[in-house]
Amino acid sequence: MSNMLLRSRFGVIVAACLIASSLTELSGCATLRGQDALSTEQLLVKAGFQKRNANSPEQARNLASMPPFKIVARGVGPDAAYTYADPVNCHCLYIGGPQQYVEYQRLATERDIAEGELWAENDGMDWGLWGGWLR
Secondary structure, eight states: OHHHHHHHHHHHHHHHHHHHHHHHHHHHHHHHHHHHHHHHHHHHHHHTOEEEEOOSHHHHHHHHHSOBTOEEEESSGGGOEEEEEETTTTOEEEEEOHHHHHHHHHHHHHHHHHHHHHHHHTOOOOGGGGTOSOO
């Protein structure tokens, strides 16, 4: 009887540990997504997008219905509007036109290249251990 009780308790402890580790991983993903959103929002502002806060309950409901943390094209051609909804951090909507979107793409590409170069320079490889790359 006591062996069954110990096994049961052990099972509960293992399940609790698995749940706790899963929650830790999920919260880490949410934190990274939030940090990524902030850098995206900084680029949107720099590109000329207008930030509009959801001040009314109706605006908040509308904001919540939009795809979060994603630039969405609304319309086609020179009259197109580009929106980026952030219902978590600022509870706001960023709005820009074709010019602002092109500038955002340019800035985001520059950022991505810079981050890639930084990663390539600091890849942690100790080339001395392997005799260098070029001989």
